Amino acid sequence: MLLExxxxxxxxxxxxxxxxxxxxxxxxxxxxxxGENGAGKSTLMNVLFGLYEPDEGEIAVDGTAVxxxxxxDALAAGIGMVHQHFMLVPVFTVAESVMxxxxxxxxxxxxxxxxxxxxxxxxxxxGFDVDxxxxxxxxxxxxxxxxxxxxxxxxxxxxxxLDEPTAVLTPQETDELIEIMRQLASAGTxxxxxxxxxxxxxxxxxxxxxxxxxRVVGSAEPTAEESELAAMMVGRxxxxxxxxxxxxPGETALSVRDLLVLDSAxxxxxxGVSFDVSRGEILAVAGVQxxxxxxxxxxxxxxxxxxxxxxxxxxxxxxxxxxxxxLAAGVGFVPEDRSHDGLVGEFSVAENLVLDLISDPRFRGPxxxxxxxxxxxxxxxxxxxDIRTQGPEQAAGRLSGxxxxxxxxxxxxxxxxxxxxASQPTRGVDVGSIExxxxxxxxxxxxxxxxxLVSTELDEVSALADRIAVxxxxxxxxxxxxxxxxxxxxxxxxxxxxxxxxxxxAAHPTTETMLEEGDL
Amino acid sequence: xxxxxxxxxxxxxxxxxxxxxxxxxxxxxxLRRVSSSGSTVTVLxxxxxxxxxxxxxxxxxxxxxxxxxxxxxxxxxxxxxxxNAITDAYTALFRGAVYDYDATTFSQAxxxxxxxxxxxxxxxxxxxxxxxxxRAGLFNIGAQGQVILGATLAGYLGFTWNLPVGIxxxxxxxxxxxxxxxxxxxxGVLKARTGAHEVIVTIMLNYVALSxxxxxxSTAAFRxxxxxxxxxxxxHSAAQLPLLFxxxxxxxxxxxxxxxxxxxxxxxxxxxxxxxQFRAVGFNPNASRTAGISVQRVIVYxxxxxxxxxxxxxxVQLLGTSKYLTDGIAGTIGFDAITVALLGRSKxxxxxxxxxxxxxxxxxxxxxxxxxxxxxxxxxxxxxxVVLFIxxxxxxxxxxxxxxxxxxxxxxxx
Numbered sequence: 001m002l003l004e005x006x007x008x009x010x011x012x013x014x015x016x017x018x019x020x021x022x023x024x025x026x027x028x029x030x031x032x033x034x035g036e037n038g039a040g041k042s043t044l045m046n047v048l049f050g051l052y053e054p055d056e057g058e059i060a061v062d063g064t065a066v067x068x069x070x071x072x073d074a075l076a077a078g079i080g081m082v083h084q085h086f087m088l089v090p091v092f093t094v095a096e097s098v099m100x101x102x103x104x105x106x107x108x109x110x111x112x113x114x115x116x117x118x119x120x121x122x123x124x125x126x127g128f129d130v131d132x133x134x135x136x137x138x139x140x141x142x143x144x145x146x147x148x149x150x151x152x153x154x155x156x157x158x159x160x161x162l163d164e165p166t167a168v169l170t171p172q173e174t175d176e177l178i179e180i181m182r183q184l185a186s187a188g189t190x191x192x193x194x195x196x197x198x199x200x201x202x203x204x205x206x207x208x209x210x211x212x213x214x215r216v217v218g219s220a221e222p223t224a225e226e227s228e229l230a231a232m233m234v235g236r237x238x239x240x241x242x243x244x245x246x247x248x249p250g251e252t253a254l255s256v257r258d259l260l261v262l263d264s265a266x267x268x269x270x271x272g273v274s275f276d277v278s279r280g281e282i283l284a285v286a287g288v289q290x291x292x293x294x295x296x297x298x299x300x301x302x303x304x305x306x307x308x309x310x311x312x313x314x315x316x317x318x319x320x321x322x323x324x325x326x327l328a329a330g331v332g333f334v335p336e337d338r339s340h341d342g343l344v345g346e347f348s349v350a351e352n353l354v355l356d357l358i359s360d361p362r363f364r365g366p367x368x369x370x371x372x373x374x375x376x377x378x379x380x381x382x383x384x385x386d387i388r389t390q391g392p393e394q395a396a397g398r399l400s401g402x403x404x405x406x407x408x409x410x411x412x413x414x415x416x417x418x419x420x421x422a423s424q425p426t427r428g429v430d431v432g433s434i435e436x437x438x439x440x441x442x443x444x445x446x447x448x449x450x451x452x453l454v455s456t457e458l459d460e461v462s463a464l465a466d467r468i469a470v471x472x473x474x475x476x477x478x479x480x481x482x483x484x485x486x487x488x489x490x491x492x493x494x495x496x497x498x499x500x501x502x503x504x505x506a507a508h509p510t511t512e513t514m515l516e517e518g519d520l
Numbered sequence: 521x522x523x524x525x526x527x528x529x530x531x532x533x534x535x536x537x538x539x540x541x542x543x544x545x546x547x548x549x550x551l552r553r554v555s556s557s558g559s560t561v562t563v564l565x566x567x568x569x570x571x572x573x574x575x576x577x578x579x580x581x582x583x584x585x586x587x588x589x590x591x592x593x594x595x596x597x598x599x600x601x602x603x604n605a606i607t608d609a610y611t612a613l614f615r616g617a618v619y620d621y622d623a624t625t626f627s628q629a630x631x632x633x634x635x636x637x638x639x640x641x642x643x644x645x646x647x648x649x650x651x652x653x654x655r656a657g658l659f660n661i662g663a664q665g666q667v668i669l670g671a672t673l674a675g676y677l678g679f680t681w682n683l684p685v686g687i688x689x690x691x692x693x694x695x696x697x698x699x700x701x702x703x704x705x706x707x708g709v710l711k712a713r714t715g716a717h718e719v720i721v722t723i724m725l726n727y728v729a730l731s732x733x734x735x736x737x738s739t740a741a742f743r744x745x746x747x748x749x750x751x752x753x754x755x756h757s758a759a760q761l762p763l764l765f766x767x768x769x770x771x772x773x774x775x776x777x778x779x780x781x782x783x784x785x786x787x788x789x790x791x792x793x794x795x796x797q798f799r800a801v802g803f804n805p806n807a808s809r810t811a812g813i814s815v816q817r818v819i820v821y822x823x824x825x826x827x828x829x830x831x832x833x834x835x836v837q838l839l840g841t842s843k844y845l846t847d848g849i850a851g852t853i854g855f856d857a858i859t860v861a862l863l864g865r866s867k868x869x870x871x872x873x874x875x876x877x878x879x880x881x882x883x884x885x886x887x888x889x890x891x892x893x894x895x896x897x898x899x900x901x902x903x904x905x906v907v908l909f910i911x912x913x914x915x916x917x918x919x920x921x922x923x924x925x926x927x928x929x930x931x932x933x934x
Contacts, residue, residue, distance in 0.1 A: 323810065
């Protein structure tokens with residue numbers, strides 16, 4: 001079926017999220033929608049999926065205008081959506097999940113057998129390998145995503161919208177997803193692939209439409225250069241490769257030895273981890289989300305106490321100290337979830353910029369907080385980091401993701417540090433800000449601060465790291481040099497030991513390496 | 521981000537997935553939503569309450585009832601009677617609360633205002649205490665118990681210790697602060713150490729406090745010698761709060777204490793370092809913890825500060841107005857304080873005026889009952905309605921067709 005969006009406009013107050021967007025999705029086509037966070041991709045898809053009503057414009061199926069008042073209308077018209085955050089009930093089985101929302105009954109009882117059969121049939125057709133009776137919570141993220149796809153296909157979806165589907169996947173899982181997308185497309189399903197990752201777009205898309213600030217700024221062929229796509233996305237030339245000087249590592253500053261951390265259920269989330277970080281180097285901790293990296297970072301900060309092991313910074317033990325003491329010892333910390341742990345959304349930008357500095361002598365006045373100093377500090381940081389805000393008094397929660405992150409990073413780097421830990425520093429941050437944040441991190445390294453970068457994005461790891469520690473299920477699989485090929489890292493992220501990973505990577509290069517080498 | 525309880529507006533950005541974090545409980549979220557709704561809603565809530573109250577006044581008025589019997593013959597009579605009943609009642613309320621323009625002398629005419637101030641004094645101070653907790657994300661529902669114990673210790677010190685003028689008053693007031701702070705501190709420590717919800721603990725402590733006072737009033741240490749009445753001795757005059765405007769009016773220095781307490785809370789919450797931490801923990805305990813603030817310690821400090829203020833309210837009520845203890849010493853101050861804190865949107869200036877408004881409703885209600893025969897219960901209904909409407913901002917917005925606050929996009933829509 002041919003799906004057309006004609007002149008879709010969607011406003012939120014004074015902000016135009018979608019400005020007369022025209023888009024045609026041909027049958028069996030993989031149509032990539034490329035744009036930064038906040039460009040209006042998700043709004044457009046929510047319009048298409050019936051979650052928002054457009055202020056202007058219309059949606060047409062096979063040339064006839066249609067109206068979607070809610071998602072069930074969209075589903076009925078054959079549009080399926082896999083959200084970035086899966087909409088699955090953890091305690092349901094795959095079969096139950098697939099029939100959720102349109103439960104078939106037989107003699108008053110749920111007809112689970114039919115759902116099971118459906119799952120098996122679709123699994124077989126597309127080579128999904130999904131057990132209909134497995135519980136969602138037991139499934140790896142990649143398989144959960146397939147369940148979402150099966151759910152949509154069980155509804156006879158003719159157009160499948162995938163919203164940032166690769167954000168949670170390892171490179172190998174991403175490859176598998178790309179394969180699935182190709183199969184679906186060859187079977188006649190159109191796919192709208194929303195992403196901001198340039199590599200994937202080039203690997204899989206038939207057509208690329210680039211959206212910036214709510215407008216279609218152009219379309220591109222999959223053969224276009226990455227830098228060309230990035231420039232379209234951002235609206236100016238972007239330096240994708242950070243040119244950084246080789247690290248000049250000094251003495252060892254941080255030593256982590258045999259660290260064991262349990263979660264509340266008693267699972268070993270950090271399992272006997274040991275590593276060193278020297279002054280003036282960036283150690284990246286890479287891994288798929290949920291393999292103990294976050295817990296490792298939180299344990300260094302003192303948010304979680306380890307069962308065993310030691311963390312010494314400049315010779316002083318950090319284990320057993322309060323967060324406040326650890327911060328006072330010169331640790332700067334950028335938490336992975338900035339709105340949850342990094343900012344007080346209701347506080348002003350100025351207040352957030354002194355959140356962990358409120359007892360600092362700089363901000364002490366005779367009658368409590370020296371508001372003038374807080375304001376002056378805010379203005380200085382806003383200038384230095386180019387934080388786009390209406391002013392120091394604006395609530396931090398109202399800033400865009402990139403600017404929120406700049407507030408957090410600016411705060412953490414605004415005092416002398418002996419260790420800088422940045423967890424997912426550029427998650428949900430626009431390309432322009434990523435560039436800026438990366439430069440700032442490298443500058444901190446060049447000033448001699450040891451840096452730990454926790455990231456699930458291989459692009460980021462490769463761009464910044466001097467050394468890479470890959471974590472899998474709480475353990476460090478290996479510590480490798482910063483220029484280790486991506487597919488070796490990808491295999492290590494799936495738990496394959498270094499040597500084996502090297503051999504496998506050499507035998508089966510992934511799409512990503514082929515792209516790098518120009519074979520595709 | 522403010523999620524509204526209204527059906528999702530077509531314009532609103534999609535609600536964030538609910539946080540699974542137990543420290544961000546629903547109560548705190550609700551509190552944040554209520555206190556972040558604009559002052560317009562507060563004023564309109566009051567207007568709505570007056571309208572509904574007016575209907576009730578008319579409904580219980582005998583003339584209106586009589587006119588209703590021949591409604592179809594002369595419908596105008598019913599409207600006329602209703603209008604008269606409502607305006608009479610509300611003007612009586614005004615005369616009893618602010619300025620009695622029918623009085624013969626000026627000093628009598630402004631007496632209602634001073635009565636309002638007297639009634640408002642403990643309410644303002646106790647509300648400030650409740651508000652400190654609110655702004656740190658904690659529900660101190662135990663203001664009543666803290667008022668009782670504040671009054672009890674202040675009274676005990678006031679009638680037992682024979683101290684010189686000045687010192688006696690200060691010592692008694694501090695006794696109230698101490699008792700209230702310690703009582704609320706129990707809930708704070710339990711919350712910080714064991715996670716016991718402060719709402720449950722403080723409510724239960726209210727009962728304990730009331731029973732404790734009941735028992736104390738039966739002991740020789742409190743009872744008037746030779747009397748079996750459950751009331752205590754009267755505090756020495758050295759420990760009583762002096763009258764502010766002379767013997768004609770009942771207003772005491774307690775009113776000045778209320779003003780000072782408002783200024784103190786303003787300073788605490790917007791200028792002090794500890795207040796910064798209070799607010800940070802109230803809005804986002806996770807970010808606070810990550811920023812090195814000891815959330816548990818802050819919880820204890822907040823509850824102690826909150827209780828110290830509510831305890832002071834009890835002391836002021838006892839040393840200024842009642843002068844001796846009975847089991848009804850706290851009246852409904854502790855519960856009204858919660859209402860006033862909500863009405864004042866947890867801001868000192870707001871609370872000061874909300875307290876005066878409440879004091880006015882109390883003082884005016886009595887006058888209204890005497891003059892027009894409208895039952896004082898109407899005032900209680902009014903007070904309840906105000907809270908009800910404030911607690912459901914979405915309802916008020918729907919009635920007055922105000923835009924939802926969430927319809928403004930944040931920065932950029934994704």
